[in-house]
Amino acid sequence: MIAGVCTGLAAHLHLDVRWLRVAFIAAAVLAKGTGLLAYLAFWALLPLDPHEASTAHPRTRGLGALLVTSVLAVVGIVTLTALGFTSWLGTLLPLILGSLGIALVWSRADEVQRMQWRREAVGLARDAAGDGGRREAWPLVLGAGAVLTAIVGIALTRVDVGTMLQGLATTLLLIVGLLLVAFPWLNARWRREVERRAARARADERAEMAARIHDSVLQTLTLVQRHADDAPQVQQLARAEERELRAWLYGEPRGAVAFAPLLERAAHEAEARYGVTVDVITVGDVPVDAPVEALLAAAQEAMVNAARHSGAPSVQVYAEVEPDTVSVFVRDRGRGFRMEDVPTDRAGVRESIVGRMQRAGGSATVRSAPGAGTEVALLLPRGRTA
Amino acid sequence: MKAADALRVVIVDDHAMVRAGVRAELEGVVASVAAADGVASGIALVRAQQPDVVLLDVHMPDGGGLAVLRACQDQLGSTAFLALSVSDAPADVIAAVRAGARGYVTKSIAGPDLVDAVARVANGDAVFSPRLAGFVLDAFMGEAADADEELDRLTPREREVMRLLARGYTYKEIAAELVLSVKTIETHASAVLRKLQLSNRRELTRWATARRLA
Known part of the structure; x- marks a missing residue:
């Protein structure tokens, strides 16, 4: 009704709009404005057309649902807290915040990838990447920020610094160990990839050269043979071909x-x-x-x-x-x-x-x-x- | 002053057709013409014959004309090298001249002009094709930031001579246009060639570096 959030969510969750509206208003009144905050959060974060988002790509739908669940969970937690279950807050809020952030990042990543497919299909990849990329970035930043906040939140409330550092060191050692074990394999794989790319670049270059020679040089040679007795004509053909090749080889300003x-x-x-x-x-x-x-x-x-x-x-x-x-x-x-x-x-x-x-x-x-x-x-x- | 018919000429070019063509243009006009088909045989022939003029293809396998020029640096006083190429790329032109060539002509040069160019370099003068003159103007355009101003800048007269060369004028026509003697025009052209070889202008070194000749 205000920004269409309830309608959108209702369509997404296959619920009656009215129930959602009641829930939001109840949350807003009972939990000191939490409902209002949640409403604003939905309005800012959800894709503009939930119908399209839910039909265009099946995975988006699941992630979207995860997102919605997370938000609802936050609302629930905050509401519970407001009603007096304070001890839950310290444990669950960071977790919820973290899962919300992950959901946001994943769903956005999915969307960005989908947009890229679409762009490639239309062949507009170049001009869309410029500002489109930037516009896609802020939800990612927001999501990553939420995840980090959650991690820091857990760390600060649950774990003392010494234990945490010990844990970090252990994790680091584990990672280094894994890398060492996997190194020959990763290295070989990486080198194969580099070689493959170089080979492809060479093949592309050769193909372009072949196309060029076929399109212009061979055509011209055929024409030269046909006009062999017409000296000015042959000279003109050779000259035109020379110019073209030169422009191609030495990259004259285009x-x-x-x-x-x-x-x-x-x-x-x-x-x-x-x-x-x-x-x-x-x-x-x-x-x-x-x-x-x-x-x-x-x-x-x-x-x-x-x-x-x-x-x-x-x-x-x-x-x-x-x-x-x-x-x-x-x-x-x-x-x-x-x-x-x-x-x-x-x-x-x-x-x-x-x-x-x-x-x-x-x-x-x-x-x-x-x-x-x-x-x-x-x-x-x-x-x-x- | 050596007359054309007293000149001994060597052609170094890996294309048989070019060797035959140049030989046909020069035979009977100059005293002798010998030909080599590559860098190594070219160096050997130039060393053995000590010719007056070497017509040197810039693009050959195994280092091209530059390799021959580098191997024959001690002969630059007695043998004049004239670079010969199909290429208009500035890097090739500048690299050949900076390695000691007295001039540069493209392979499309007309017969009489080639004979003229050979005689000119044999007498210590410089040979500028219109395009080489254009490159020179391009390279010496704008202010020189380097300390050695004399080498890095063309005088107004030299600039005028280069401009007329680029417009397709012969030395004789330039002399008539500027009301100077042909000898004076030749002096200006040689001065420009010297600057082209010795100046450290950024444009020249950039072009030369593109042919791995810093």
Whole structure:
């Protein structure tokens, strides 16, 4: 009725809600608020949907019942104490507290494991582990705390320190002895496990390598054989394959949010489309914002122009990120042209390169002469990109 | 100044196709070409022939070009080593140069450029591929924390030369661009190579360590 605890418990224990409510209220009135405390404890600790908890996994149900029993036992003990059976308290309360803590830890562990299965099934393990793990942790801490408190409680009330230390020493000796006996077996087992993992890692690596070679290298070789008489085609295939393998082997930066990899990709596209070699050399890198995006687009246009019109077999691209400027140079040793000869209606150089750079706050200069190749220099001041 | 046709060249590469290709490019242009197919035979051949230039594959079994360079340290004064590789990985480039190579070219280099590079290292100059120039700029970027400032920093002029090399300019084109003589550009490039070999900049040692060459 208040937080649905009675309803939930009733459903869980297959009891009538009303009986539970009466019990709680009776406990609250007769035992100086114990019922109220128990109610709050249930509200805080129980899973939100007891129906789901009891049906989803059979083991949860048993542990949940244990939990409920423990809480009820505490309530009972406290009630008895309040009614005058004081001598019970010292003995039983720590025990009850301990079993409650264990029940809590076990049931939570069970739940966490179940959640993990579910996550793995959906394939979301990575993003859920971050904060989900933390949220799962506090009941465990609470449970462990209860167990410890119980142990300390028993120790303080029942056992004197000397005896306890003796007991501890005996236990320790026993554990050491057991470990010594079991050591060869544990060691062998551990080593086997390590070996097994290493073997699996090696096998995975080999499988990945095989998949890679099959997907790209073998395919390319097949294509090369088929186009054996078409030299430019073969060269282009080999070049594309080389790039891909290189990126894979030397782990070129993958996240495509930075300037340098995007420039590489633009070069790769121009290369694939026009069958010329586009060599890109970058020094430094910078995150992509609107002006840098404009710079990239202008650079791509310059590469495409060089690949399409220059007639040169290769294009050299150099990009450098300095503290105050980003610059890109696109150079070919092709036939070159005169700016005056370019028809005014051709958008290529004037609009896509010069205009675009100016709008982004930068500049573009084209140096070209017939027969001497072309170099497009793009400069973008970085003050404006910040 | 040695002319190209007076040069004796040795190729050390474990790939028969590369040996044949390089031989085809150089034969008739240089005085002689000999080839070895591995580290041990390479060291023996370099010791026996005392060539002017060794074209050295960086990646070979048994230690690669580095092993050959290390075994021939006493010959660095008379024999110029030019590293040859398919790899663009900075660690390989930097390690080869720091072990004494006068330059680094990739195996995709065009024939005339290779002849040019061989002649250049034979005369004590440095050979920078555009990519090596890019690595240098990358490695010498930012402030140097080390005490030896002269070695750990490029002068503005050296930086300019490296930048133009990275943009694909030849020494001659750089000289024209900066209104300097080709000889001056070569001097700058050699100075950068020296810094590349001797500087203790963190980036260089990191890359070199990646190839187990601290």
